[in-house]
Amino acid sequence: MLPLPGEMVGIHVFEPRFQRLFNELENMEVTEFGIPFSHEGQLWPVGATMRLVTVQKRDANGQRDVAVTATGLFELKDFDANDEFTYPQGDIQHVDDWAQWSLGKECLKARESLIAAMQTKSMNTSKLENQGLVRLVQHLGLDALQRAEILGQPTLEGKQIMLLERLELMRRLVEQRPKDGGAFFVN
Numbered sequence: 689m690l691p692l693p694g695e696m697v698g699i700h701v702f703e704p705r706f707q708r709l710f711n712e713l714e715n716m717e718v719t720e721f722g723i724p725f726s727h728e729g730q731l732w733p734v735g736a737t738m739r740l741v742t743v744q745k746r747d748a749n750g751q752r753d754v755a756v757t758a759t760g761l762f763e764l765k766d767f768d769a770n771d772e773f774t775y776p777q778g779d780i781q782h783v784d785d786w787a788q789w790s791l792g793k794e795c796l797k798a799r800e801s802l803i804a805a806m807q808t809k810s811m812n813t814s815k816l817e818n819q820g821l822v823r824l825v826q827h828l829g830l831d832a833l834q835r836a837e838i839l840g841q842p843t844l845e846g847k848q849i850m851l852l853e854r855l856e857l858m859r860r861l862v863e864q865r866p867k868d869g870g871a872f873f874v875n
Contacts, residue, residue: 689723689725689832690723690725690734690735690736690832690835690836690839691723691736691738691756691757691758692736692758692761692822692825692826692835693736693758693759693760693761693786693787693822694757694758694826695757695758695826696741696755696756696757696758697755697756697757697758698744698753698754698755698756699753699754699755699756700751700752700753701751701752701753701754702751704750705774705775706775707750707751707752708774708775709721709775710740710743710752710754711750713740714740714743719739720737720738720739720759721737721738722735722736722737722738722762722764722778722780723735723736723738724764724767724778725832725835725836725840727832727833727836731764731767732764732836732840733763733764733765733840734761734762734763734764734836734839734840735761735762735763735764735780736758736760736761736762737758737759737760737761737762737782738756738757738758738759739756739757739759740754740755740756741754741755741756741757742754742755760782760783760784760786761782761783761786761822761839762780762781762782762783763780763781763783764778764779764780765778765779765780765781766778766779767779786822787820787822788820789820789821789822789844789847790819790820790821790844791819791820791821791824791848791851792844792845792848794848794852795821795824795848795851795852795855798852798855798856798859799816799824799855801855801859802816802855802858802859802862803816803817805859805862805863806862809862809865811862815827816828821844821847821848821851822839824851825838825839825851828854828855828858830854834854837850838850838851838854
């Protein structure tokens with residue numbers, strides 16, 4: 689999971705160590721927590737800063753269903769899984785400038801080409817017209833791994849290059865999409 693700022697997700701909290709974290713969040717002892725991106729057991733250096741929105745359901749054992757929202761991004765510097773009784777903690781660096789990450793000239797051109805291809809197929813493009821890099825990544829429908837591959841790049845230029853590859857691939861797929869709604873693509 690790699691929620692992006694503004695996205696809300698539901699979480700089922702069942703492990704006692706995470707029940708303790710959410711007790712602290714509910715009691716306002718802690719105001720934020722982080723979700724580092726993990727894939728196939730490996731932590732990536734990118735994650736989302738989260739806030740508790742609401743507890744939707746709680747049982748007698750302390751398990752609960754909660755809604756949380758992403759408020760920002762961070763770079764994971766160090767991680768300590770601790771033990772089975774304490775929730776994991778880490779050292780992070782907040783990424784304060786994520787909203788200012790620009791697309792760059794090549795990504796802007798690729799986004800416009802994708803929008804034009806989608807419009808010829810009568811596809812909705814309104815959410816792709818956001819200007820920033822993170823918002824475009826958010827609205828492309830990428831899975832968490834694809835998001836992490838882009839946002840985990842150490843430089844803005846690296847992020848732009850990865851996004852450019854994704855935009856060009858998506859444009860080619862849209863262009864192959866049959867007009868009649870069929871399920872086959874022409875090679």
